[in-house]
Amino acid sequence: xxxKGQTYDAMFFRRAYRYLxxxxxxxxxxxxxxxxxxxxxxxxxxxxxxxxxSYLDIGAHHPRFLxxxxxxxxxxxxGVCVEPDPVLFRKINRARKRDCNLNVGMAARRGILQLHVFxxxxxxxxxxxxxxxxxxxxHDQIALHDIEVLTFSDVIQRHFDQDxxxxxxxxxxxxxxxLQSIDFSSCRPTxxxxxxxxxxxxxxxxxxxxxxxxxxxxxxxxxxxxxxNSIYVLRERWLARAGNSKLCADNGEAD
Numbered sequence: 400x401x402x403k404g405q406t407y408d409a410m411f412f413r414r415a416y417r418y419l420x421x422x423x424x425x426x427x428x429x430x431x432x433x434x435x436x437x438x439x440x441x442x443x444x445x446x447x448x449x450x451x452x453s454y455l456d457i458g459a460h461h462p463r464f465l466x467x468x469x470x471x472x473x474x475x476x477x478g479v480c481v482e483p484d485p486v487l488f489r490k491i492n493r494a495r496k497r498d499c500n501l502n503v504g505m506a507a508r509r510g511i512l513q514l515h516v517f518x519x520x521x522x523x524x525x526x527x528x529x530x531x532x533x534x535x536x537x538h539d540q541i542a543l544h545d546i547e548v549l550t551f552s553d554v555i556q557r558h559f560d561q562d563x564x565x566x567x568x569x570x571x572x573x574x575x576x577x578l579q580s581i582d583f584s585s586c587r588p589t590x591x592x593x594x595x596x597x598x599x600x601x602x603x604x605x606x607x608x609x610x611x612x613x614x615x616x617x618x619x620x621x622x623x624x625x626x627x628n629s630i631y632v633l634r635e636r637w638l639a640r641a642g643n644s645k646l647c648a649d650n651g652e653a654d
Contacts, residue, residue: 430470431466431469432465432466432470432628433625434626434627435625436630437468437470437471438470439622439630440467440630443630443632443637444564444589446640447589447636447640448640449564449589451474451477452471452476452563452564453476453477453478453561453563454477454479454563454564454566455481455554455559455565456468456481456567457481457566457569457570457577458482458571459481459500459567460482460487460520460569462490462491462495463494465521467567467628468480471565477497478565479501479559480501481501482501482502483514483544484523485544487520488502499558501549501554503546503547503549504525504547504549505570505573506548506573506576506577507579507580508548509549511545511546512545512548513543513544514544514546515527516542517540517541518539518541525548525570525573529572550580551577551580551586552581552585555586562586562588562589563588564589564590565589565591567591568592569594574593574607578593578613587617588633589636590630590632591614591619591630592629592630593628593629594607594627595624596627610629618634619632619633620632620634620637622637
């Protein structure tokens, strides 16, 4: 009974909040990402006059919850969602009909890898080392699946006619391996959103500073950082946009 009361209270306050915002002229956008990354990326695309960005979501996890690409799907965008967990893949495939959804993983080389599935599925990983760490921190591994993995180039060549505008990369313990396998001379997406801190139950994860170096070497500037994820923009595209804004000369980051 108390649960129902709490549900009705929450519904009332949400409706009241929307009504008040409308009445007093406050406008807002809903974010589906973990820390508002989708809204930051949307601002970048708005600045670059890209109305409906194409995307490659590597480690898509869920059609909406913690999704870096669902905002763009709702706006009419289309892309490819890569999700190796069969349970999560079915949810994505049901909800994201316009997207091309692949029940595979991604790695530096194609083949078969073991996917460690945890009760908290955001921790799913192909990395045995990461899986051991999660188990040592008290997380429960509930399944182990043999999953086909493709390379970044495989997915681009099979499913994109041109480079995707946006790449979201969140694969526990494999981000660096995938980034290092990308041939940036043949594929240059405009924006990347990459998880750049390792998971820690205490909240004291390690910064993956090597990702900054890789992206800078390939012509990307760090536009924003939400502590968990970093957003990188192809420097040449950003500098060439209409109505250039001032850049921070010292560190090469955007205002």
